[in-house]
Amino acid sequence: MRKALSIITAATTLGVLALSGCSRASHEVSSGNGPVKITMWTHSAGNPGELAVYKQIIADFNASQSKYRVVEQNFPQGSYNDAITAAAAAHNLPCLLDMDGPIMPNWAWAGYLQPLDLPSDITAKLLPTAVGSYRGKVYSAGYWDAALAIFARKSVLTKNGIRIPTVEQPWTLAEFDAAVAKLQASGFRTPLDLGAADTGEWWPYAYSPMLQSSGGDLIDRSTMKSADGKLNGPDAVRFFTWFQQVFKKGWANNNGPVGNQNFIDGKVALSYTGVWNAQDALKKVGGDLLILPTVDFGKGPKIGGGSWQWGISATCDASEGARAYLKFSFQDKYLTRFADSQIVIPATQSAAAASKYFGPSGSLHQFAVLSQKFALARPATPGYPVISTSFEKAAKDIMSGADVQSTLDEAVKSIDADIKANGNYGQ
Incomplete structure (x- = not known):
């Protein structure tokens, strides 16, 4: 399992596309009087354990309120690059998209992301390498890290x-x-x-x-x-x-x-x-x-340090709903589920403490220690x-x-x- 290492080449393509200009697109709309649809793309097709956690979060969020409805689309990791590149060229990126941590600054510079604007009490609890910052603003955040x-x-x-x-x-x-x-x-x-x-x-x-x-x-x-x-x-x-x-x-x-x-x-x-x-x-x-x-x-x-993280596209017209979903999703119970199903390090100490693998008596606790003490992000530059x-x-x-x-x-x-x-x- 290699969560941190897969889609760096997408950044180069998106950076080139940015030079040709990108108009804002409206693509998250409500149907009649129903909830606003929020499209979410993941690279997780073919990973049933990870998808099961996402599906649970989405189902719980959709059931918790009636204003928004998150709908995910999952791509195999190998073709995720192409899907993102094509959507960027068509000015039709989804509201929510995941990305490999080190490419975030290129996407932010290219104009494809908006600041995440999650409450500081959420991001402050995360491992530093699970928070993606560029030019003083947070653009991405993740549920886990690798070590x-x-x-x-x-x-x-x-x-x-x-x-x-x-x-x-x-x-x-x-x-x-x-x-x-x-x-x-x-x-x-x-x-x-x-x-x-x-x-x-x-x-x-x-x-x-x-x-x-x-x-x-x-x-x-x-x-x-x-x-x-x-x-x-x-x-x-x-x-x-x-x-x-x-x-x-x-x-x-x-x-x-x-x-x-x-x-x-x-x-x-x-x-x-x-x-x-x-x-x-x-x-x-x-x-x-x-x-x-x-x-x-x-x-x-x-x-x-710095693995897969979530961001909100600059063209998302339902950014309040996307932000509400992300805020909801960073509950410790979900971070612990990701950790134990995918063998990845939970991004908060409290989620790690509840993990059967990464908790104080867990067989992989040492990885949580190593991540906290020694992990460094790659340079935050486009x-x-x-x-x-x-x-x-x-x-x-x-x-x-x-x-x-x-x-x-x-x-x-x-x-x-x-x-x-x-x-x-x-x-």
Whole structure:
């Protein structure tokens, strides 16, 4: 299950469409004296557990009042991009739409979203990475987040005399390198799975937090106008030199399979993976499973944050009803249901406390802790789609042996050229 990583390319298309102009469309209307119809689009077709929760929320909301009627339309995740793009081109976006967290600023800049304007007592309770802000305004909010960790077997670490890290005392980079080298010497041909067989948004989601832990970043977040000095500075070069060496030494590879199967099968000792793979690991490894914090590269452990969130389209003529639905939907009981049916981290502490998996005694409670302490959102800039693809290309080239400094310099040139071509995106 990969909630956070799927539709980044839609942002680029929508940004281009914005340049050609977009008139406001009226498409949420009442029928006679009946309730106002509010159209809601999700990317959740084919996910019965998630849809069941949405259907329950919609049924409860529709039954709670008579002024509005929410009607959902569900798209397979793979075709959601096309549906959104086509609707934007036709000026016929639905009132309510979900989106992957990091693309929200591009959609807001393109004029496809209006500020969410939910009561602050709702958004203040959410995980920071479950709230999407752009230029000082909240445009999106989500019911959950995902988190990354290092999976290990306690028996393997104990046998090899490797210290079990904690949230308070994670592995330093030197400790981690020594542990991986020892595990390779003990018989693991490839001791570490970094998920490098995956593609797309996984790369900045998974690896840019390591870069941030090293002191670098995807862009200078103080201005959002340039990546120079952040993505190609000394801290970034140091991190990517290490990253390249991991593959050169054979500690990790990109042969796949995508997911956590190599760890489950005992082919690797350590797996850098997400909460969506935790249940399968628990079933196979049981009480021997360790869910460990990520490595401290110098600036403390960091992990990616910001998953699917909800927004209201700028063309929605029933925004009060859409807002009323969203306000209704953020009840803890629904957030807990999402968490336990989808194995995602509830966006409020109270919903997490009620979860059978993420509550204080739950088998996945550690993920809630990691999310609260270490999760970082990707940069809130309309230029993120180019940042994402430039980072992926550079990191893959470096993994394959390319010169670190010149490769990062080229990525910075691509990112900065896009920002300049778009007038700094109004920053």
